[in-house]
Amino acid sequence: xxxxxxRKTVYRLSxxxxxxxxxxxxxxxxxSSEVLSKIAGVKSPQLRKDLAYCGHVGKRGLGYDVxxxxxxLAETLxxxxxxxxxxxxxxxxxxxxxxxxxxxxKEGFEITAAFDARPEKRSSDxxxxxxxMTELSKxxxxxxxxxxxxxxxxxxxxxxxxxxxxxxxxxxxxxxxxILQTPPGVAVNNVNLAIELENLSYFIK
Amino acid sequence: xxxxxxRKTVYRLSxxxxxxxxxxxxxxxxxSSEVLSKIAGVKSPQLRKDLAYCGHVGKRGLGYDVxxxxxxLAETLxxxxxxxxxxxxxxxxxxxxxxxxxxxxKEGFEITAAFDARPEKRSSDxxxxxxxMTELSKxxxxxxxxxxxxxxxxxxxxxxxxxxxxxxxxxxxxxxxxILQTPPGVAVNNVNLAIELENLSYFIK
Numbered sequence: 433x434x435x436x437x438x439r440k441t442v443y444r445l446s447x448x449x450x451x452x453x454x455x456x457x458x459x460x461x462x463x464s465s466e467v468l469s470k471i472a473g474v475k476s477p478q479l480r481k482d483l484a485y486c487g488h489v490g491k492r493g494l495g496y497d498v499x500x501x502x503x504x505l506a507e508t509l510x511x512x513x514x515x516x517x518x519x520x521x522x523x524x525x526x527x528x529x530x531x532x533x534x535x536x537x538k539e540g541f542e543i544t545a546a547f548d549a550r551p552e553k554r555s556s557d558x559x560x561x562x563x564x565m566t567e568l569s570k571x572x573x574x575x576x577x578x579x580x581x582x583x584x585x586x587x588x589x590x591x592x593x594x595x596x597x598x599x600x601x602x603x604x605x606x607x608x609x610x611i612l613q614t615p616p617g618v619a620v621n622n623v624n625l626a627i628e629l630e631n632l633s634y635f636i637k
Numbered sequence: 638x639x640x641x642x643x644r645k646t647v648y649r650l651s652x653x654x655x656x657x658x659x660x661x662x663x664x665x666x667x668x669s670s671e672v673l674s675k676i677a678g679v680k681s682p683q684l685r686k687d688l689a690y691c692g693h694v695g696k697r698g699l700g701y702d703v704x705x706x707x708x709x710l711a712e713t714l715x716x717x718x719x720x721x722x723x724x725x726x727x728x729x730x731x732x733x734x735x736x737x738x739x740x741x742x743k744e745g746f747e748i749t750a751a752f753d754a755r756p757e758k759r760s761s762d763x764x765x766x767x768x769x770m771t772e773l774s775k776x777x778x779x780x781x782x783x784x785x786x787x788x789x790x791x792x793x794x795x796x797x798x799x800x801x802x803x804x805x806x807x808x809x810x811x812x813x814x815x816i817l818q819t820p821p822g823v824a825v826n827n828v829n830l831a832i833e834l835e836n837l838s839y840f841i842k
Binding site for chain 1: 642644647648651652654655656676677678679714715716720722728729730732733734736737739740741743744745746783784786791792795807808809810814815816817818822824826828829830831832833834835836837838839840841842
């Protein structure tokens with residue numbers, strides 16, 4: 433049973449992990465909480481509190497052993513074994529994300545397949561296999577895929593979401609402009625770039 | 638002086654706007670709060686409370702006049718005049734977003750220019766002009782651009798952010814894996830796809 437780590441803490445733990453990775457720390461060495469918190473852009477006491485969820489990883493006056501810290505972060509976040517991901521909806525945004533596959537791969541994620549109602553319309557520069565929606569159930573259940581990226585139009589989002597959940601998907605990164613209705617135990621993170629931009633424009637004077 | 642609408646309400650108002658748009662309502666007609674709230678995936682009382690920020694737009698028993706509601710949403714959100722946007726950092730993700738320009742344009746946003754330390758490395762299928770970083774200050778101040786999409790590596794994010802703010806940028810959509818330090822009055826929305834995925838993977842059983 434995992435500890436109930438607050439969602440915002442999980443987010444920051446991911447952030448620390450990325451910061452350590454991006455800094456390209458060599459195989460050994462330590463990093464102080466002051467340095468790491470500065471890079472991550474959080475307050476140092478916040479960082480220490482967050483990292484306490486990973487057990488006793490810091491040494492007083494010496495900082496954090498980088499190798500140990502990254503191992504513990506991966507264990508805590510469950511990212512030592514990154515799950516397979518499918519993408520549904522290969523329109524403008526879905527295609528852009530598939531072309532970003534290289535970027536995801538660098539971060540340790542692999543989109544194993546994409547699905548679309550009209551798979552034949554995919555552009556030639558996409559290397560991920562694009563399959564028809566009718567093959568989704570079989571693919572996802574056979575391979576035990578638990579995570580999906582949803583890029584279908586808003587009007588189709590809820591029904592595709594239901595199909596995903598019926599086939600064992602437990603976590604969805606949702607790009608459709610709809611708040612999905614899901615049962616407890618399903619995790620949904622929403623990203624809508626147009627809404628983010630529109631939302632920001634409200635704050636411009 | 639704008640009313641202080643809570644950030645989450647602003648987000649949902651944007652969502653309602655998108656839903657009305659996506660549904661392709663014709664020039665006239667009404668929509669009930671029940672129908673609109675169902676499409677948006679929020680509770681009906683929540684929707685009515687949110688729309689109260691747009692003034693008296695509903696008629697008892699008749700629902701909302703669609704034309705009027707969209708006008709009021711645009712006024713309230715300040716999206717009747719959508720601001721110009723620049724994108725900084727044309728690596729994997731920045732390039733993917735520029736290729737999605739078509740999708741942004743459909744939503745009413747135009748990325749007027751992109752900037753990169755090495756603008757010559759852009760791929761040929763990007764139609765937005767990609768300029769060197771040295772031209773950023775002039776471009777942004779001359780055209781009064783207030784909004785930027787930040788796609789640079791984490792290690793460069795804060796310094797590029799500072800440069801943007803010095804040149805009058807007031808709102809940033811940040812894709813870099815760093816929590817940016819900004820003065821009050823600057824709006825930052827964070828999107829980090831790798832962190833969103835990693836974060837979701839934590840919730841898979």
